[in-house]
Amino acid sequence: MAAVDVNAESLGVPRKQLMESSGNAVARVCRDLAEPGGSVAIVAGRGNNGGDALVAARFLTEYDVTVHLLGRPETISTDIARENWDALVACDIPHRTVIDSTAFDLGDPDVVVDAMLGTGVTGALREPEATAARAINDSSATVLAVDVPSGVDADTGETAGVAVDADHVVTFHDDKPGLDALDAAVTVADIGIPAAAESFTGPGDLLALRRHAQSHKGDHGDVLVVGGGPYTGAPALAAQAALRAGADLARVACPDHVAREVQGYSENLIVSGFDGDHLEPGHVSDLLELAAERDVVVFGPGLGDADDSLEAVREFLESYDGTAVVDADALQVVPDVDTEATLICTPHQGELVKMGGQTDTDWETRRELVGEFAAELGHTLLVKGAYDVISDGDEVRVNRTGNPGMTVGGTGDVLAGATGALACVLPPLDAAAVAAYANGRAGDVAAGEFGNGLVATDLLERLPAGLRSEIDD
Ligand SMILES: NC(=O)C1=CN([C@@H]2O[C@H](COP(=O)(O)OP(=O)(O)OC[C@H]3O[C@@H](n4cnc5c(N)ncnc54)[C@H](O)[C@@H]3O)[C@@H](O)[C@H]2O)[C@@H](O)CC1
Numbered sequence: 203m204a205a206v207d208v209n210a211e212s213l214g215v216p217r218k219q220l221m222e223s224s225g226n227a228v229a230r231v232c233r234d235l236a237e238p239g240g241s242v243a244i245v246a247g248r249g250n251n252g253g254d255a256l257v258a259a260r261f262l263t264e265y266d267v268t269v270h271l272l273g274r275p276e277t278i279s280t281d282i283a284r285e286n287w288d289a290l291v292a293c294d295i296p297h298r299t300v301i302d303s304t305a306f307d308l309g310d311p312d313v314v315v316d317a318m319l320g321t322g323v324t325g326a327l328r329e330p331e332a333t334a335a336r337a338i339n340d341s342s343a344t345v346l347a348v349d350v351p352s353g354v355d356a357d358t359g360e361t362a363g364v365a366v367d368a369d370h371v372v373t374f375h376d377d378k379p380g381l382d383a384l385d386a387a388v389t390v391a392d393i394g395i396p397a398a399a400e401s402f403t404g405p406g407d408l409l410a411l412r413r414h415a416q417s418h419k420g421d422h423g424d425v426l427v428v429g430g431g432p433y434t435g436a437p438a439l440a441a442q443a444a445l446r447a448g449a450d451l452a453r454v455a456c457p458d459h460v461a462r463e464v465q466g467y468s469e470n471l472i473v474s475g476f477d478g479d480h481l482e483p484g485h486v487s488d489l490l491e492l493a494a495e496r497d498v499v500v501f502g503p504g505l506g507d508a509d510d511s512l513e514a515v516r517e518f519l520e521s522y523d524g525t526a527v528v529d530a531d532a533l534q535v536v537p538d539v540d541t542e543a544t545l546i547c548t549p550h551q552g553e554l555v556k557m558g559g560q561t562d563t564d565w566e567t568r569r570e571l572v573g574e575f576a577a578e579l580g581h582t583l584l585v586k587g588a589y590d591v592i593s594d595g596d597e598v599r600v601n602r603t604g605n606p607g608m609t610v611g612g613t614g615d616v617l618a619g620a621t622g623a624l625a626c627v628l629p630p631l632d633a634a635a636v637a638a639y640a641n642g643r644a645g646d647v648a649a650g651e652f653g654n655g656l657v658a659t660d661l662l663e664r665l666p667a668g669l670r671s672e673i674d675d
């Protein structure tokens with residue numbers, strides 16, 4: 203939900219606007235529960251759940267409304283809730299603050315609106331919320347809970363200690379699983395969160411990458427890139443991209459002559475050379491051993507399409523049960539390989555067609571086609587294009603970052619490496635979606651400087667910026 207919020211904001215629909223819709227929705231349900239002229243007591247906490255009800259108070263002009271704020275107004279925890287409190291006071295809507303819970307007097311209202319706590323609750327209700335919850339439960343009023351009854355966990359329906367026993371719940375955007383277990387009528391209100399905030403990647407998706415302060419080396423991934431042969435730069439780009447996307451270690455397994463080149467490109471990479479000038483089935487058992495110690499394998503950059511290289515990819519995948527990103531020529535092996543591995547395939551549209559998938563000039567049609575093909579394959583697809591389409595066969599996301607300057611060689615290798623790094627820390631669909639978003643963002647920054655003259659190494663340098671959440675700044 204936090205990710206969707208940030209994405210909505212980036213689309214021009216800020217949270218305060220959603221709060222206005224939430225408050226309006228609360229007022230609408232209130233009108234179903236009491237006749238005009240009736241009395242409504244609003245019990246508001248100091249977070250955004252309370253903020254929703256402060257908005258509702260402004261809408262309920264035909265009722266006798268009293269707002270009880272739990273705690274001091276200075277301690278309201280969000281700007282948008284505070285702004286709505288200030289508006290309420292300025293508009294002279296009857297209000298009082300409850301500092302001493304023992305003196306909490308609800309009066310005898312027709313409806314009580316419980317807006318103490320919503321999805322932000324942690325642990326058992328503290329004071330004055332616990333006393334207020336008991337007072338609400340003891341009253342004869344109809345109880346309308348905002349988003350979730352205070353004290354109830356929205357995900358599980360569980361309570362730790364006292365919780366509000368609601369008759370009705372007006373919840374926002376989507377049903378909450380925890381509400382199903384309650385003995386309350388639930389209204390799901392649309393508050394104007396755009397569908398695009400969920401379907402398109404956005405800055406909110408980056409929130410999933412926040413790290414714990416106590417992180418250790420190795421927590422963020424050890425990536426093995428297998429590739430090189432006819433091309434020497436591709437595996438080096440992918441491995442460096444893995445590092446720039448946050449992996450702790452990036453290794454390249456490639457033919458000896460490529461290994462020398464790769465080491466020359468960057469001292470940050472660990473390189474294992476194998477004999478011969480391209481990958482062959484004879485290398486597979488060593489590769490499996492190397493891969494067993496890594497979090498994710500990126501297969502394909504610069505590998506070429508020699509028959510024995512592709513046979514080696516097939517044999518590898520048949521014995522591998524970890525997570526692999528499959529790119530470039532290695533992709534053609536995927537449709538009929540029997541593997542227990544979790545695969546994230548990163549084809550462009552030509553490669554998709556070669557895999558047996560379909561494409562279309564209309565991106566909305568492509569969305570459906572990619573979703574269906576991912577389900578058929580049983581793997582995650584990141585199909586590159588002006589709009590990248592990402593699906594695990596269940597959910598479909600679309601990425602709009604990037605620009606035509608990125609048609610230059612090597613940008614796909616960067617994307618594959620970044621996807622590998624992110625797959626160490628995120629589920630496959632999210633890893634692919636965030637990688638596409640960040641890679642495109644890095645490309646957009648690079649295009650600002652180099653236009654259509656941008657090259658893949660420009661992306662490497664800008665990947666960290668592409669992955670940086672503005673919220674952390
Ligand atoms: N997109 C969204 O997520 C939207 C959410 N909205 C509302 O925002 C709510 C979530 O807001 P917040 O994240 O501010 O969280 P809440 O308003 O649910 O609670 C946060 C406050 O409760 C306190 N608190 C936490 N656990 C407590 C406990 N056990 N006893 C006493 N106090 C406790 C915190 O210190 C904080 O002040 C939702 O439930 C919904 O009502 C709406 O405004 C519209 C949009």
Ligand SMILES: [K+]
Binds near residue numbers: 251320351
């Ligand atoms: K509530």
